Amino acid sequence: MEKRLRLAPSPTGLFHIGTARTALFNWLYAQKIGGKFLLRIEDTDVLRSKSEYTKNILEGLKWLGLKWDEAPVKQSERISIHKNYIKKLLERGNAYRCFTTEDEISQLREEQKNKGLPPKHDNRHRNLSKEEIETFISKGRSSVIRFKIDETIQIKWVDQIRGEIKWKGKDLGGDLVLSRRAQGYEIGDPLYNLAVVVDDNFMNITHVVRGEDHISNTAKQILIYEALDFKLPIFSHTPLILNSEGKKLSKRDCVTSIDEFRDMGYLPEALSNYMAFLGWSPKSTEREILSIDEISKFFDLSDINKAGAKFSWEKLNWINSQYIKNMESLKLSEIIWKYWDNMGWEPPSQEWAIKLAILIKDSMILLRDAIDQSKPFFLIPPIQKEGQDFLENNDCKVSLRLVLNYLIEKNGLKLENENAKEIVNEISKTHNIKKGILMKSLRVAFFGSLSGPDLIQSWVLFSESKSDLTRIERCLKSV
Numbered sequence: 001m002e003k004r005l006r007l008a009p010s011p012t013g014l015f016h017i018g019t020a021r022t023a024l025f026n027w028l029y030a031q032k033i034g035g036k037f038l039l040r041i042e043d044t045d046v047l048r049s050k051s052e053y054t055k056n057i058l059e060g061l062k063w064l065g066l067k068w069d070e071a072p073v074k075q076s077e078r079i080s081i082h083k084n085y086i087k088k089l090l091e092r093g094n095a096y097r098c099f100t101t102e103d104e105i106s107q108l109r110e111e112q113k114n115k116g117l118p119p120k121h122d123n124r125h126r127n128l129s130k131e132e133i134e135t136f137i138s139k140g141r142s143s144v145i146r147f148k149i150d151e152t153i154q155i156k157w158v159d160q161i162r163g164e165i166k167w168k169g170k171d172l173g174g175d176l177v178l179s180r181r182a183q184g185y186e187i188g189d190p191l192y193n194l195a196v197v198v199d200d201n202f203m204n205i206t207h208v209v210r211g212e213d214h215i216s217n218t219a220k221q222i223l224i225y226e227a228l229d230f231k232l233p234i235f236s237h238t239p240l241i242l243n244s245e246g247k248k249l250s251k252r253d254c255v256t257s258i259d260e261f262r263d264m265g266y267l268p269e270a271l272s273n274y275m276a277f278l279g280w281s282p283k284s285t286e287r288e289i290l291s292i293d294e295i296s297k298f299f300d301l302s303d304i305n306k307a308g309a310k311f312s313w314e315k316l317n318w319i320n321s322q323y324i325k326n327m328e329s330l331k332l333s334e335i336i337w338k339y340w341d342n343m344g345w346e347p348p349s350q351e352w353a354i355k356l357a358i359l360i361k362d363s364m365i366l367l368r369d370a371i372d373q374s375k376p377f378f379l380i381p382p383i384q385k386e387g388q389d390f391l392e393n394n395d396c397k398v399s400l401r402l403v404l405n406y407l408i409e410k411n412g413l414k415l416e417n418e419n420a421k422e423i424v425n426e427i428s429k430t431h432n433i434k435k436g437i438l439m440k441s442l443r444v445a446f447f448g449s450l451s452g453p454d455l456i457q458s459w460v461l462f463s464e465s466k467s468d469l470t471r472i473e474r475c476l477k478s479v
């Protein structure tokens with residue numbers, strides 16, 4: 001039988017890292033077992049669902065490389081089907097109309113709170129007679145449909161991550177509401193637990209992998225599966241992502257949407273790699289830099305930890321920096337080019353852009369670090385105090401003048417690493433100037449300070465962008 005997994009996001013906000021990680025685990029397991037990864041957009045909450053969020057989720061999945069195998073199912077298009085199943089449950093005696101008003105429910109909650117009890121419906125309308133139902137309706141009372149939950153039963157299933165899970169019927173909060181309020185004999189809009197069972201059955205889902213916050217829903221859903229004679233899928237509940245204080249990662253922790261991670265300069269491959277390690281680690285390899293295709297070969301749901309997974313910026317940053325370091329230079333330069341473009345900086349050639357990308361990549365953690373790292377190659381930085389002080393040494397100015405004259409004499413010389421090194425050697429030998437002094441003087445002229453990336457490689461770039469002479473001249477003028 002075909003193995004089928006799904007992500008069922010509610011488009012009520014931007015694509016969240018928790019949902020993205022659930023998507024990744026579903027996708028990885030689908031690849032591992034040769035199954036399909038499907039999508040269902042749970043957009044039945046008309047007030048909170050927005051099409052721009054659906055778009056954001058789909059784009060985020062694509063960006064992360066998590067392709068789905070069939071056209072996404074839109075839950076809102078299936079409402080009449082959900083209602084038919086509610087009718088079936090009513091006819092079979094598994095569900096009933098409950099006319100309890102909002103006020104009555106609040107009063108019940110208040111009484112339970114005062115007694116220190118958890119909120120639970122008292123199933124007061126489970127056995128109404130036809131006449132009693134008629135009376136409520138004729139008085140204009142609205143009703144919800146409730147699913148009967150046997151207080152005496154115990155629900156058991158084998159979770160692929162947590163092993164056997166047991167849940168008592170009496171701990172499920174009383175009979176379960178399947179639909180929103182409606183007047184007369186109408187059935188209101190179906191709610192999550194009913195819709196999810198009907199749709200997972202319709203989509204022939206064989207494995208449900210979702211966050212541990214759904215464990216009690218699973219217990220309720222199993223009862224609905226049984227009442228409708230549907231085949232049960234295999235359930236797995238993944239640990240939550242926690243912040244540094246051990247609490248569920250939330251919007252208060254600043255960055256939670258996939259868009260924000262992208263805009264900060266994380267690479268999709270790095271983010272997916274990191275997310276896989278949030279709660280999972282491979283048993284058969286020590287490697288931590290792995291593509292999602294590689295991970296899918298090692299991946300197994302049974303290797304996922306039960307405990308919550310702490311989010312670590314440090315680890316994510318390290319993984320991102322590794323991906324930047326290992327990226328093909330042309331690709332990296334093209335990505336960085338967009339950041340330069342936004343700043344209005346124009347590289348003189350593609351070759352130059354590639355060389356600069358190679359030069360700065362080891363000091364980048366985020367893609368946007370390219371801005372700071374490459375700024376001195378586009379804009380001439382001011383000479384800082386430490387640079388000024390260094391140039392006070394007479395040899396410095398002499399050495400800069402010698403380099404300047406050399407360059408003027410050899411006007412049009414195409415500088416490469418080798419001949420740049422030769423110029424330094426030659427001048428230092430002929431004029432008896434220490435190589436270190438000469439190099440540091442050039443560094444001050446180019447960068448305005450004593451720090452910066454490799455001098456020779458930088459010089460080649462300044463030469464190509466025709467700013468080495470300008471920089472040396474302005475330096476000599478300013479000291």
Ligand code: GLU
Binds near residue numbers: 008009010196
């Ligand atoms: N729409 C639900 C959510 O976003 C789906 C949960 C499930 O996978 O069943 O939490």
